[in-house]
Amino acid sequence: MFLVGLISWWYTGGWRTQWSRAVDRFLGTVDFFSLGQLLETFFDPFRQISAGGAIGGSLGDAFRAFLDKLFSRIVGAVIRFGAILIGMCAIVLQALYQLVILGAWLFVPVLPLAGFIMFAIGWIPSWM
Secondary structure, eight states, rough: HHHHHHHHHHHHHHHHHHHHHHHHHHHHHHHHHHHHHHHHTTTTTOOOOOOOOOOOOOOOHHHHHHHHHHHHHHHHHHHHHHHHHHHHHHHHHHHHHHHHHHHHHHHHHHHHHHHHHHHHHOOOOOOO
C-alpha cells in the first residue's frame, strides 16, 4: 500500500509541484533579464550624466551636446544588445534544463526496477 501511495503521489501531486517549480524558475529567469524593458529602452541614453542642451549656448555647444547624446545612445544600444543576447541564451538554457528535470522526474521511479532487472540478467557495464 505504501508503494502504491508513493507512486500515485509521484505522478500527481509531486508532478504538479515539480511543474510549478519549473515554471517559477523559468519565469524568474525571464523576469531577471527583462527583455521587454530592454527592447523598449534600446536606444535610450546610457548613464548620461551631463550632456547639456543648447539653450542659450553657441552652435558648437549644441553640436557637442548632440554628439554626446548620440554616443551615449550608441553605447546604450550596444550594451542592451549584449544583455538581450545573454538573456535569450539564458532563457533557452533554463527552458532546456527544466525540460530535462521534468523528464527525469517521470523516469526516477522506474530506475530501481531497471537496475534490479539488469542485476538479475547479469549485465555488466563495458567499462568494468
